[in-house]
Amino acid sequence: MPEPGPQAEARKLPPIVPTPDLPDQQPLDALSQVGAAARPLLQPSPYRELVVEIDWVTSHPPDSSAVDHLITVLRTSIGKPVSVRGGNELPRQSGPYYPSQIRALAERRDRSSGGSVAAIWIVYLDGSLAANRRAAGAAISGTVMAIFPDRLRESGGEGDVLEAATLVHEMGHLLGLINIGYTSPRRREDPKYPGHSINRGSVMHWSVEAASWSDDLPMTFDEDDLADLRGLANGSL
Numbered sequence: 001m002p003e004p005g006p007q008a009e010a011r012k013l014p015p016i017v018p019t020p021d022l023p024d025q026q027p028l029d030a031l032s033q034v035g036a037a038a039r040p041l042l043q044p045s046p047y048r049e050l051v052v053e054i055d056w057v058t059s060h061p062p063d064s065s066a067v068d069h070l071i072t073v074l075r076t077s078i079g080k081p082v083s084v085r086g087g088n089e090l091p092r093q094s095g096p097y098y099p100s101q102i103r104a105l106a107e108r109r110d111r112s113s114g115g116s117v118a119a120i121w122i123v124y125l126d127g128s129l130a131a132n133r134r135a136a137g138a139a140i141s142g143t144v145m146a147i148f149p150d151r152l153r154e155s156g157g158e159g160d161v162l163e164a165a166t167l168v169h170e171m172g173h174l175l176g177l178i179n180i181g182y183t184s185p186r187r188r189e190d191p192k193y194p195g196h197s198i199n200r201g202s203v204m205h206w207s208v209e210a211a212s213w214s215d216d217l218p219m220t221f222d223e224d225d226l227a228d229l230r231g232l233a234n235g236s237l
Helices: 038-042 064-078 097-104 149-154 157-175 225-235
Strands: 049-057 080-089 117-124 137-141 142-149
Touching: 038 117, 038 225, 049 064, 064 080, 064 157, 064 225, 097 117, 097 137, 097 142, 117 157, 137 157, 142 157, 149 157
Parallel strands: 049 080, 049 117, 117 142
Antiparallel strands: 137 142
16 A cells, blocks of 8 residues: 555545536646646656655555556656655545546645646546446546556456556556657557557557456556657657
């Protein structure tokens, strides 16, 4: 389980209610488009470190080893210090969830990007995503992603491994993979599944997000993914 911070600070968050799409009100945290924050997150400035806040619905906490895997991949991929915070508990809702609902809840997150520190919010929800009830996870906005543990359990695989791959996959989308707000010089995007790799050895393959995979589950970015991240970080893409 991620470091929750001081237990006294943990709080129960209010129920989610349907809301219209929220307007962009802040430079980074309210970015509505997935991948729109990729360059600020990856480039040396303005953000020199990253805080990942993880909160969850009652009885749906993250697996600590899956979170550890995500943080390890992030640290090696973006070249910045990464820490984990959070631990707030949300009331059960049972879904299905619409992106506007999740973005509305994200407005109440503890940490927002500012100064030299960027913040990403990951929320573990019961139920499923309204637009795709098979999805094990979803990138919701520039710095927000959702994970659906019930869907992970239904897939019947090794839970912590599936969860770890899903976390890295959705984080990849927040970082712009693949061709989200840029064009890769490498022809590797799956034409049937935009934003996903044709390489089954990459965690950005579509099957990870759909929780539909073989025994050889990819757990991290492939060389082309990493090359694109470097290009976004140095401004060449």
